Amino acid sequence: MEDSGKMIKGNNSPCSNKVVGFPTEGGNKSTIGHHIARRLVEIGVKDVFTVPGDFNLGLLDYLVAEADINLIGCxxxxxAGYAADGYARCKGVSACVVTFNVGGLSILNAIAGAYSEDLPVICIVGAPNSNDNGSQRIIHHSIGIPDFSQELRCFQPVTCHQVYSLSCVMIPRRW
Known part of the structure; x- marks a missing residue:
């Protein structure tokens, strides 16, 4: 397998601090969105609870294109978070997708509840374009500061693992 060059960088939690490359199939470059869609299907996610927003539309395009995933608008x-919680209780694993900051901070209580119950919920939160990261610009959906990692820090106490990638944040349950 070849490395596509698309990277994700882990946070400072004890179980991360690594950069992961995405493999490719047959020499084709794999995008983060395509990889996430394939992995969700591989782990058994059939339905994804979503609230579309300007920072997750690219990922939602990949999920819509995946024939084995059904998007459920909330x-x-x-x-969306509580629907994913209930779905994980019934089906074994679930996923939800929301937008940067306003979406992530709104879903936080549901994800904290899923974490306390040790439920396998994967929460994917959109993020600003990688060109905006470190630019010191205040962007749409920010809380008025040019630091785009404050949302990730809010999730750290109530999730087992957080990954900040070039396009999204994934927060799986503790395993």
Missing amino acids: CNELN
């Missing part, structure tokens, strides 16, 4: 992020 009214708000907290509802």
Whole structure:
């Protein structure tokens, strides 16, 4: 397998601090969105609870293109999180996708509840373009500071693992 060059960087938790390359198939470059869609299917996710937003639309395109995934639109992020919680209880694993900051901070209580119950919920939160990271610009959905990692830090106490990638944050349950 070849390395596609797309990288994700782990946070400072004891179980991360690594950069992971995505493998390719037959020499084709794999994107993060394509890799996430394939991995969700591989682990048994059939339905993904979503609230579309400007920082997750690219990923949602990959999920829509994946024939084995059904997107379920939710009214708000907290509802998406609690739907994923209930789905994980019934089906064994679930996933939800929300947008940067406003979405991630809104879903936080549901993810904390899933964590306390040791449920296999994967929460994917959109992120600003990698060109904006470190630019010191204040962007849409920010909390008024140019630090894009504050949301990730909010998830650290209530998740087993967080990954900040070039396009999204994944927060799986503790294993």
